Amino acid sequence: MIVTFKSKASGDLIYFKDIALKLLQLMGRDDKVPSALYAEDVGSALALLQQGLAAIAATERAKAEQANTDIADQPHAGKERVSLQVRAVPLLEMLQKAQKKHCPVLWQ
Template sequence: MIVTFKSKASGDLIYFKDAALKLLNLMGRDDKVPSALYAEDVPAALQQLQQGLAEIAEQEKVKVQQQEEGQASSDGKKYISLNTRAIPLLEMLQKAQKKQCPVSWE
């Protein structure tokens, strides 16, 4: 399943459901799809997401280090950190905060 984040402040973002739900949880939201943030709730969600990503960055360093050493994950796929995946959403939330726009996902 795919989750699309939308805001008038930027273009649409498309995430696979598992990544989207992790990011929503880090923002302090439940896994309800579709849903939305009011414009006044965007700054708090952005702050929570940034804090959550900082906390898991240490955990991801181990996986990134293993990848750099030439070790792949057990299924042979390269690991892409949640922090890397979150960059477009962070940018969307920052633009939405600046322009005072809501953010929705479906």
């Protein structure tokens, strides 16, 4: 299943449901789809998302450093994957634009 984020401030964004729900949780929202953010709430959701992503990035860096010391002699031991921080960039940009233009953001 997919979740589409919409705002008059930017184009639509499409995420797989599991990633969308993680991002919504970081924004302080529940897993209710469809739902929305009022224009007044976009700034606080953006700040929460940025804080949550920073915390996850710090945890992942610590894990990566530990993994590198544990399996340094094993080539290709780890899988390449797209981090949540990279996946969140379009949503961060949408929230920033919505905040500037004082627009709500909805998802369905």
